Amino acid sequence: MDRTTDLQNLCTIIRTVHLEWKLSQRILGDETIMEESILQCPSCNNKNIATIFWGYPSDMSELEKEIDEGKIVIGGCLVTDHDPKWECNSCHHRWGDRDD
Ligand SMILES: [Zn+2]
Numbered sequence: 252m253d254r255t256t257d258l259q260n261l262c263t264i265i266r267t268v269h270l271e272w273k274l275s276q277r278i279l280g281d282e283t284i285m286e287e288s289i290l291q292c293p294s295c296n297n298k299n300i301a302t303i304f305w306g307y308p309s310d311m312s313e314l315e316k317e318i319d320e321g322k323i324v325i326g327g328c329l330v331t332d333h334d335p336k337w338e339c340n341s342c343h344h345r346w347g348d349r350d351d
Contacts, residue, residue, distance in 0.1 A: 265306035292339035
């Protein structure tokens with residue numbers, strides 16, 4: 252198995268885990284929304300903050316509305332141990348620790 256195939260497999264796993272996580276957040280009364288309500292950009296103090304969605308969603312249409320509303324940005328598939336959790340919709344500063 253070459254490295255490209257490994258990465259593609261990894262992306263598929265990440266995508267699945269994140270979609271499940273996202274759905275579970277909705278079902279469980281949604282701690283994410285509570286977090287967002289008190290979030291503030293440490294760089295420009297803007298309160299219009301998006302949660303960074305790591306991995307690629309298989310069904311973009313499901314997330315399109317939230318992306319349009321600035322609630323989510325797609326972080327891509329380069330997941331490391333130091334990925335930020337939030338992105339400011341004003342200055343695009345990223346911060347926080349991805350906790351999943
Ligand atoms: Zn900002």
